[in-house]
Amino acid sequence: MSDQDPKKPQNPLMKNLAIWAVIILGLIVAVSVIGGQSGAQNVTPIAYSDFIQKVDEGAVQSVEIRGSELKGTMSNGQAFQTYAPEDPGLVQRLENQGVTFNAQPEESRSLLGAILINMLPMLLLIGIWIFFMRQMQSGAGKGAMGFGKSRAKMLTEKHGRVTFDDVAGIDEAREELTEIVDFLKDPTKFSRLGGKIPKGALLVGPPGTGKTLLARAIAGEAGVPFFTISGSDFVEMFVGVGASRVRDMFEQAKKSAPCIIFIDEIDAVGRHRGAGLGGGNDEREQTLNQLLVEMDGFDANEGIIIVAATNRPDVLDPALLRPGRFDRQVVVPRPDIEGREKILEVHMAKVPLAPDVVSRTIARGTPGFSGADLANLVNEAALLAARKGKRLVGMAEFEEAKDKVMMGSERKTMVMTEDEKKMTAYHEAGHALVSLHEPASDPIHKATIIPRGRALGMVMRLPERDEYSYHRDKMHANMAVAMGGRVAEEIIFGYDKVSSGASGDIQYATDLARNMVTQWGMSDKVGPVMLTENQQEVFLGQQLSQQKNVSEATAQLIDAEVKRVIEQGYARAKEVLSGHEDQLHQLAGALLEYETLSGDEIEIIMDGGSIDRSDSARKRPVGIAGGASAIPKAGKRAGRGGEEPGSGAVPEGA
Template structure:
């Protein structure tokens, strides 16, 4: 396409030409009235000086008007002066000094000048009105008085063409949308069997899963006009503006049919009617009503396909979700391991990759990552390689970027005492040792005592494959692993030296035990019944659970079962760590010395008592506490303040 545009087709050029014409006309008018007078007038002179000049014989000629006298001096200079009173002796003075004088009648403008002067204000008002009307008639709605116009933008190839080749990891969603593109390209193939093009498709998925990317791929593949708009662009503070914008958007779409209209974050305008306080926002509900009518009302909109995206389908109005408006609800899930590998390969094409990078390994170590998370991971690895002065992005950068994304940035400036490091090392060693000896636990990927984010240390376990459901034995194993850090502190440092570092572990174990009892039916005494239900709304990112109606006896029994499950995990962790206390010292000393150990190094250390570092050094840590440290022996467990020997809860 030629980049040069005809001024007639360019609205900005047309506006500039109009204003340039107005300015030129004003300048010509001013010059027409002022040019003649400016040319004839000379320097101003007082009336007394004028009489003195006449008496001296320095005045050659004058022209006398009722309110002004102008003339020429003998040296050729022009002058003007204003007479004072009725000077009857002026004519005699001029005669005595031989000055040539004449009378001058008052100038009257011509009929054309008079009409121009009188009509100039009206012309200016008409010009301003014409400009405002032109702005109101603009289809973009960006001009003055254009708040009733749609803000939908037509997507062009200049903004970065995306095709289905750039979409990976969500094959099922991609196939459903490819069918819509195929219908637009070859409608006759489907019309032979009576098939009709879907009127709308709703993309549903978590943030970052690729809903907007899919829409851009449709725009790149369809070959028809593609309008994009956000749900929040419809609603304004003025009542009726949103409905007007919906009407204008569909009018634009009809002129360009067949076409696709993409509404991002449709939940901003499509929320359930009557769900808010005071029966909701009237402006938003009017906008939704107009959208419902335009999508499938009395007047059909042939050739217009509506594609919308949201991560909150539960709040959408049922009338918006019915067939005829959104015929298809396409779920865009978080990718599995195969999908993550394909997504990583797509993003890795944009950066120079070292030979040791294995996309499958990275995909296995990033369960639950969305497409946006994986793109961010590749970008972080590239930035890290650039900071290190490397020419290619190696596996080390990907591992460091993954740790940064999953666990947070290393807090290198944080100063920890030797006792705090020791406490953290034994805490993380307790988690790792219980995970190794629990068959149902996921394998360990890495253990570290380097502070990251809000944690002083961390043991990261990664599943060998994506899990879509969890079994009872794995839940009990996870409960024991979560209690491993607290039990290790108590065994090594004593009851009175247990820290608050296990607060997150206790919270996780309590939540897991509560779900097992109240929602998953994994308590023999409570049976397979649901005692709590998740609420649809979330607060600060956490869904709220609410107990169903139950008796006080049932609530007490539920609390007792939850306590029993957590205590069972505590006992399993204590049994493992007391049986393998030498391995606990071995692993803690290795963490104190090297701060970070991989899962393979931990397995090798526990099995053989030594492990080999990547640099080839064979390390054999001591099986006893480090020399020079003051680790107190496990003291006798005293009774807690709650009686019965129960320890005081920490960090709940």
């Protein structure tokens, strides 16, 4: 096997060179034959008696004698050709008229050779046609003849074996899939008791949580072939192509059974049928129908397990989710603090770490991060250390990388005027001060007036633990914190000097208030009712119908309640900042001096202390104020004109 590996890259090149050499040679021969035939068409055949007459008249300039064939040139340059009988006096006649002549022996040409020369152009065209047809038919999914072939790629251990040791932070999902691995290793363990392994497992979770990695780990643990394909690879503009690829994919899988077929982003082909406006006989529905038949039809595909992944299970067709097809739905959520620590340890094993790096501390500071986010965090820290010329990645690089991932890169080239910098400082000080005086608010992790991304400043608050629900008192606290920046600008600079920097905060507050009123039943006037907005159905720019989910009176009530909730948060923020204006000046002054303050430093300033930023203080590990989080809840100041959407996100499941 090793002797053949070096030759593999050369074989296709040599084959192509040989093919092109034959094609070029054939074209040269064809051109020469055609040129010879075209040249022969300029020769005028004449009768032998006319030839004798022309010789006697002195009109013949030269003659070439080849057996009974005579070729020559007239005095006017016209070429001629004739055939002579046995004429012993021909040579004497030519000498008497002064004709230049030459004699050559007659060529012995076989009939088969003449036929081959005449048939050469046609044979060449047939050979080229056969070559291109074989090229179109070779390879799955290549060329016109392979248009309906499956594009699934089979991954084996040669491409890098992935096991459950490489998957961390999703222990519950891994345990649910261990049964599939056991079945692939020892099918008789289940079959002798009459049990049947689920034919399909649907991995559901947000992007970046490790669904694809988990599917590869199943194949790596079981040691079976692993076919991977994307849902979009089935959908083409021609009806029937996707269904043909599904059939071909299962045919390939049967030859390698037991095996796993992994379909990534299955929602591209598995959406609800009959939901479109163009009828039901379209390409996507044909493909879905064929997939349903292959998974649980009359012809059972034993030993083939389908694993699919999607982050949109709500749009899948119910026929896909019934028992017998995707029997098992495995939720792959964002990891908790224990899972994040394990994921960080997996990725940190590939990076040289400094002694001060504590994965637990980083995990506490990144709730809401997916596995892909954590991998990106470790990579950014390594790049920062390399940029600084360090040989080890320290805790300072991880903190800086976390700020870059969560808040964006520092805009060091952006020059702000003193007035803009002062307004930004008071804006962020307003967010921070309201947060400190709201008991339900999360502790402040960091406040900065350094422009990052599209924001001119930011206050990041981190919860003390992972949160899975959202309470009423915290919603109102977050509403007040979001309004704190706008209120601070109005108190310090006046009504006419309020800037557009609070556009992101207003958007966040509006979305939060509308969710409180329409989805979470947090309004006494509306009640615990789920309400959705009126929707218009539009097709090709034309409005087809309007679906009314709420009446006009209810819509007006919703708007009024949303406005009331926001104004209530505005009033709470104004009450806090008006009663503690001295602290607002003190905190804004510290931001103008230091530009970035940690949560601990803000508390020291509020207590009347001074900040120690000496070398000895900097050597201490960077602390996490009151816990950790990845999602800033409020206080993100947008650029002028409302460039940045409101910060703060509602936890999943709230």
